[in-house]
Amino acid sequence: MKRYExxxxxxxxxxxxxxxxxxxxxxxxxxxxxxxxxxxxxMMGSLGLASSTGLGLALALPESAxxxxxxxxxxxxxxxxxxxxAHYSPRNLTHLVLDNAAYDSTGGQPSSTxxxxxxxxxxxxxxxxxxxxxxxxALKNALQKVWGEPFPGPSFVLVxxxxxxxxxxxxxxxxxxxxxxxxxxxxxxxxxxx
Amino acid sequence: MREEEFYLALKACGIDFATGIPCTVQKRILEFFLADxxxxxxxxxxxxxxxxxxxxxxxxxxxxxxxxQNSGLAGCINAIASLxxxxxxxxxxxxxxxxxxKDTSEPPYHHVMRRCTVPVMEELGVPVHIxxxxxxxxxLSHSMEELARRRxxxxxxxxxxxxx
Numbered sequence: 001m002k003r004y005e006x007x008x009x010x011x012x013x014x015x016x017x018x019x020x021x022x023x024x025x026x027x028x029x030x031x032x033x034x035x036x037x038x039x040x041x042x043m044m045g046s047l048g049l050a051s052s053t054g055l056g057l058a059l060a061l062p063e064s065a066x067x068x069x070x071x072x073x074x075x076x077x078x079x080x081x082x083x084x085x086a087h088y089s090p091r092n093l094t095h096l097v098l099d100n101a102a103y104d105s106t107g108g109q110p111s112s113t114x115x116x117x118x119x120x121x122x123x124x125x126x127x128x129x130x131x132x133x134x135x136x137x138a139l140k141n142a143l144q145k146v147w148g149e150p151f152p153g154p155s156f157v158l159v160x161x162x163x164x165x166x167x168x169x170x171x172x173x174x175x176x177x178x179x180x181x182x183x184x185x186x187x188x189x190x191x192x193x194x
Numbered sequence: 195m196r197e198e199e200f201y202l203a204l205k206a207c208g209i210d211f212a213t214g215i216p217c218t219v220q221k222r223i224l225e226f227f228l229a230d231x232x233x234x235x236x237x238x239x240x241x242x243x244x245x246x247x248x249x250x251x252x253x254x255x256x257x258x259x260x261x262x263q264n265s266g267l268a269g270c271i272n273a274i275a276s277l278x279x280x281x282x283x284x285x286x287x288x289x290x291x292x293x294x295x296k297d298t299s300e301p302p303y304h305h306v307m308r309r310c311t312v313p314v315m316e317e318l319g320v321p322v323h324i325x326x327x328x329x330x331x332x333x334l335s336h337s338m339e340e341l342a343r344r345r346x347x348x349x350x351x352x353x354x355x356x357x358x
Contacts, residue, residue: 021250041253043277044276045272045275045276045277045280046246046272046273046276046277048242048246049242049243049245049246049249049273049277050246051246052238052243052244052245052246052247052249052250053246053247053249053250053253054250055236055246055247055250056211056213056236056246056247056248056249056250056251056252056253056254056256056258057250057251057253057254058250059234059236059247059250059251060211060234060250060251060254060255060256061254078240078242078243078246080238080239080240080243081239081243081246083239084236084237084238084239084243084247087237088236177280177281177282178280178281178282178345180281181253181281181282181283182282184253185253185255188253188254188255189255190253190254190255
């Protein structure tokens with residue numbers, strides 16, 4: 001499964017009114033190409049902080065489905081967040097790691113997930129539901145489980161994808177960071193429309 | 195002024211969500227955060243992670259504070275520079291300024307950051323206010339004003355022994 005195929009599957013299966021945080025690099029760029037929305041927070045710098053921002057959202061908005069979509073390089077920068085998420089255990093948080101075992105946005109250098117199973121780290125930390133998917137069909141089934149009612153989470157899905165992008169040159173997300181944050185907040189009512 | 199009054203002043207500013215890494219200098223203040231049923235306190239594993247958690251809470255409409263010591267602030271430079279400033283996330287950072295008082299037992303591993311804390315924040319463009327014994331809430335009111343007006347983070351530096 002290609003990464004963009006996995007992203008497309010996620011984007012078409014999202015629960016209604018889900019809020020999405022995407023990590024820096026090619027993931028944010030592909031998400032933007034596949035379906036831009038004010039309910040996506042593209043974290044274009046700060047590699048590693050997507051899961052933590054997702055945790056803050058999930059704790060503050062317990063009725064909303066919060067979805068974090070990041071790469072293996074991103075979660076490896078912030079493995080402590082797996083412990084923090086599991087400790088606070090917000091049921092509404094879904095943590096998707098698109099694992100290509102490489103720093104693909106910077107030239108495909110291999111990452112430590114070539115040998116280290118992130119799903120077992122999430123299991124050990126204590127996520128309520130941990131699944132692994134390496135085909136579109138398996139991903140579809142996994143998403144049905146994590147987004148069933150009521151939220152069973154926090155859930156972690158290790159999505160094993162191939163290296164490579166949907167285009168040879170992925171354009172940057174052409175939006176201003178301040179505008180991304182403002183639109184995101186407005187879409188969930190944290191700021192009133194002006 | 196005592197820690198309790200300072201804590202109540204934070205609450206009066208609307209602070210309703212806290213995260214961070216404990217420092218002995220903030221031990222008493224943290225007790226109020228932890229004991230308050232009307233306050234979220236999320237124990238992070240790392241200071242930079244706390245910036246991420248507070249950012250999520252802010253996007254959700256909370257008014258967050260992040261507690262840490264200045265050694266941890268050094269590990270937050272990229273999060274401030276690439277997340278808080280460009281995305282306009284106004285976080286209040288209550289930072290224990292270790293290395294003071296200079297003439298006592300503060301260990302050598304705090305000396306370099308004691309000296310660098312203010313200049314590094316100034317280079318980032320982050321306003322810094324130092325808590326003064328005569329009126330500790332002054333640093334708070336100045337910081338809250340900057341958060342609202344400039345929508346960037348602001349640092350409040352707290353030295354050991356400010357509260358009675």
